[in-house]
Amino acid sequence: MAKMKLYYSPSSPYARKVRIVAMETRLDKKIEMVNVALTPVAPNADVDKHNPVGKIPALSVKGIDLFDSPVICEYLDNQHKGRRLFPRKGRDRWVALRLQAMADGLLDAALLARYEGFLRPExxxxxxxxxxxxxxxxxxxxxxxxxxxxLKGKPTIGTISVICALGYLDFRFTSHDWRGKRPKLAKWFAAAAKTPSVKATVPPPN
Amino acid sequence: MAKMKLYYSPSSPYARKVRIVAMETRLDKKIEMVNVALTPVAPNADVDKHNPVGKIPALSVKGIDLFDSPVICEYLDNQHKGRRLFPRKGRDRWVALRLQAMADGLLDAALLARYEGFLRPExxxxxxxxxxxxxxxxxxxxxxxxxxxxLKGKPTIGTISVICALGYLDFRFTSHDWRGKRPKLAKWFAAAAKTPSVKATVPPPN
Known part of the structure; x- marks a missing residue:
């Protein structure tokens, strides 16, 4: 397989999904990481070349540029021989994809709230x-x-997405106490956070 | 199969993807349609019960609620015996999923521009x-x-998504002449617009 190129930022929760999947599938060594900075009002020309939507993550593979994070993650999951993070079929697949959509939906809302509160003129x-x-x-x-x-059981793209969503709240919404009324979720996240791929991809302090 | 319930709005381009897929897979007769109205600042309690992200489309199947549109469309595509709209594997799959991500990315941007220009106080x-x-x-x-x-060849989830994206521009961005400098895309869309499932799901006039 030709070397792949991942356009990412260390603070992007969607890119973190891809980075965790890359580590879990042992494909991380085959991916060249390209660190980029952008916002919806300050695009990055290099990213635009690989993703006309102008967002990260974008994965450049031989002859094709892939996005968004669900597509990249599923692609990577098809390039290894280990246990699948995307269950191939049946109810397990829909449970995992639904969970990913919930977590990504949380993130979409969190990013919009973040842009509203920090990027937009007051x-x-x-x-x-x-x-x-x-x-x-x-x-x-x-x-x-x-x-x-x-959420219990072996990791899937669903649980990985939830980890990235909760991690983003801890990163950018520190004053939002999401744990208080959700002790089971807090306990689950505390355990999940010990996974090496999760620890290795924690967003850097501001 | 138990009767499915689709929460949708006639003007939602994401719901339109699901409605076209339902017709193309001949599952439309098995789906009860629930017409709802909502915006990010005026949620719908019934939708919230089935999708915590508070968005449409959401599909309620026996025992599970599915969202967002890519997940619902892939689920439906697994419930019929005809030709697959989601190619099962190989390059065809990544081409189709990438195209869906491009079209959905256009739509995400279009919806945000629409909210900015019409929903938000001036x-x-x-x-x-x-x-x-x-x-x-x-x-x-x-x-x-x-x-x-x-875009050429038989319909896939990719081409269906592009149709819904272009249809949304014609619906909500009438003053944005997207055809002028893109004659090939305009020609392709004119032909695709004649498909019965596409004609049957054109958004209603305001």
Whole structure:
């Protein structure tokens, strides 16, 4: 396999999903990492060349550029011989993909809240928007607490996505106490955080 | 198979993907359609019960609620015996999933631009934000024009997603002439728009 190139940032939670999957599938040595910085109002020309949506992560493989994170993760999961992180079929697959969608949905809301509160000029911020996004974040957290059994067992793309989502809250929403009313989720995350691939990809301090 | 329930809106381009897939896989008769209205600042309690991210489409199947549109579409594609819209493996699969990610990426940007320009109070709008989202839209359109051959051939989840993305531009961005500099894409879309499932799901006039 030709060397792959991953456009990422150490603080991107979506790129963290890919980096964890790369380590879990032992493909990390075959990936050249390209560290880039961008926001929706300050794009990166190099990233734009590989992903017209202008977002990271983007994976450049021989002859094709892949995005977004679910596509890259599934692609990597098809390039190794170990246990699959994307269950191939049946209910396990839908449970894992649904969990990924929940975690990515939390992240989409968290990023929008972050852009609203930090990127946008102060006088143009709209509290209702931030409130709406925070409601989505809390909705997902409550659902995860209620169905904690879904998270048990060996890692899947679903549990990896949840780890990256919770890790992002700890990184960028330190004042949002998500653990208080969700002891089961907090306990699960504390255990999951000890995994080497999770520890190796913790976002750097600001 | 138990009756499925789809939470959708006639104007949602993501729900349109699911409705086209349902018709193409002849599963539409087995789906009860629940028409709902919501925005990021005015959620819908019924939708929240089935999708904690608070978005449509959401598909309620026996014992599990599925979202977002890529997950629902792949699920439906696994419930029929006809030709697959999600190629099972190999390069065809990555081409189709990448195309879906491009089209959904265009839509994510278009929805954010729409919320910025119509939902947000006028004095809180940020032109740089809208400009950044429009750049993503144009970036995807240019990429599709440049790689028009990717769109040729039988429908896949990739081409269906592109149809919904272009259809949304015609619905909500009438003043954005996306066809002018992209004659190949315009021609492709004109032909694709004649498909019965595409015609049956055109968003209603405002």
């Amino acid at each position: 006088e143009k911020r709209w509290p209702d928007w931030s409130k709406g996004q925070m409601k989505k974040i809390d909705g997902v957290l409550d659902a995860l607490e209620a169905e904690i059994r879904t | 004095e809180k709008r940020w032109p740089d934000w809208s400009k950044g989202q429009m750049k993503k839209i144009d970036g995807v359109l240019d990429a599709l024009e440049a790689e028009i051959r990717t």
